[in-house]
Amino acid sequence: MSTSRVFWALVRNDSRLGSTFRFDKARGNVSALAAYLLAFGIVFALGGLLLGFGMHISDLFAARVITILDFLITPNAFTITFLFYMPFAFTSEMLPREWKSGTVGWWLTLPYSRNLLLGAKNMAGFFRFIKLLLILFVTSEYLTILIRYLQPDVENFGLLHDLPLRVLYSCAIALLLSPFFVSMGTTGGVLSKAQMKGLPVIFPALFLAVIVGIFSSPLRAVFSSDAYLSPPWLSLLLVFGVSMGLSTLLFFFATNVLEHKVEL
């Protein structure tokens, strides 16, 4: 069996894990996606309902929704941290989950390089993150369109101008930085299972250092709220380079730890 086929099979399997949660034991599993689609469907239906009856939501309510939306789609400390955190969150629980679900004995004894095993987990985490970004994009678009039809005259509607572009830009930054955080997550997972001394402190320190480093450097320009108008291409490239570079370093570190310091 070719290694690439093994790799993608692992990715597919790792992607399935954690994308479902128990809704009700009697009804069985409901995938998060299905739950989300359900919620989406409800909002869609509600919006259609309001539209159909020609009702208009109150000015104030609309204005509030818009403020929130605007806040959520602009690259600010909150959104960026959230978008940083998600890829980390996805991958950091992937490794411990093998332990928790009792599958680690099979997984760790697979006759493939630790690179392949961890690489698959990283890839799976990355795909989950892309799914998340897609959902965010589609949701923000839809909500804006909904408001445009329901209450176009609200005072702060102007805040939602250029929405697609701004959301795209935020997503793009998140994507460029994700390799680092994906790798971060996997490394964190590996370290939590490794018999190593004194490392727990270094890890969050590195995390913070990167965030602080990016925000305080000239690369900060990437995160300004007007940056989407004329993207600072060089800075973006640099951010991506740093992200990939650190990600690769962390990856090889994690592989090493997994090979030599993790026992069952």
Next chain:
Amino acid sequence: MTINEETLNLQLDLSKPLYEQILHQIRYALARKDLELGAKLPSVRELAQQLRVNPNTVMRAYQELNRDELIETRRGQGTFITTKPQKIQHIRDNLATEAINSFIDTMQELGMSRQAALSLLEEGKW
């Protein structure tokens, strides 16, 4: 006639060597004419599965039976009981002699004379 576990009436006691028991019980079945001449025995695989024992154990028993020419393996067909009645006779005699010697041993342990033992034998439930 297909022979299975029931026909062979194999009961295994885990506190004694298993291959010996298989051997002994097959010999007994042969001597008692529970098994017809030329009948097909279960394969090593089948018997091992039925008895839930290691195949090597069954194999060992079969090998010894083969050596005694009580069974024969025909390529591609399986294992069969010998068609020579003299072989069965031979086994019967052996088992009978074993039983007799065992009887004699017990009688001697109990301190019975040959005469006494013989008369008890005559009066026994034949």
Next chain:
Amino acid sequence: MEMEYAIELKNVTKSYKKKLALDRLTVAFPTGQITGLLGPNGAGKSTLLKMLVGLVHQDEGTISVFGQSPSWRNNGEIAYLPDRGRWYALQTVAEALAYAEVIFPAFDLDLARKMADSMELDPTAQIRTLSKGLEARLNLILCLARRVRLILFDEPFSGIDLVSRDKITQNIINSMFDLPKTIIICTHEIHEAESIFDHVIFIDKGQMVLADNAEQLRTEKGSIESVYRGLFQ
């Protein structure tokens, strides 16, 4: 009889946080035979098996598996059933077998499907919904359907219903026929399993206490179970 040993451990020592799991253990497993690895809880049986597949590394001593040091690199030829090991709960039985075919080298999917059928496993059933007994049967198939030289079972009968145990034993016996293999079974259910052992090794407190051919032991001492009781009670 000239004995060839597939696995040899020499003076292997391993401690976990000041607790000695294996203590200068020297033991060997004959090639092509089914060996029962027996001993009380905490004797080191699990640790020994884990070492053979590279999940645990010894502090001292040498281990050779078919002449090589244990490593994930050699695990293509070894099937390992972990103690309390579970498969991916969200897969169905059919998906599990198909997945196994991709990730395990030399996995015989046809054989696996036949075994699943004979073990009454519903291919569409999600693993999450399987009872312990059925899950144990699946785990067994995931090991036995691999065309490997060495199979390690860590407590395959633990907490499993009688019928499932029976099927497991039967299938282990059956598997000896198409490909000669070395099998090690670690178990507490001695009474159940002893009739399939060629060889038996008793371990306690990380050391070997007794090792012998099963039939030989029966000739000398009686049932394996009684030997066990004699040693450890």
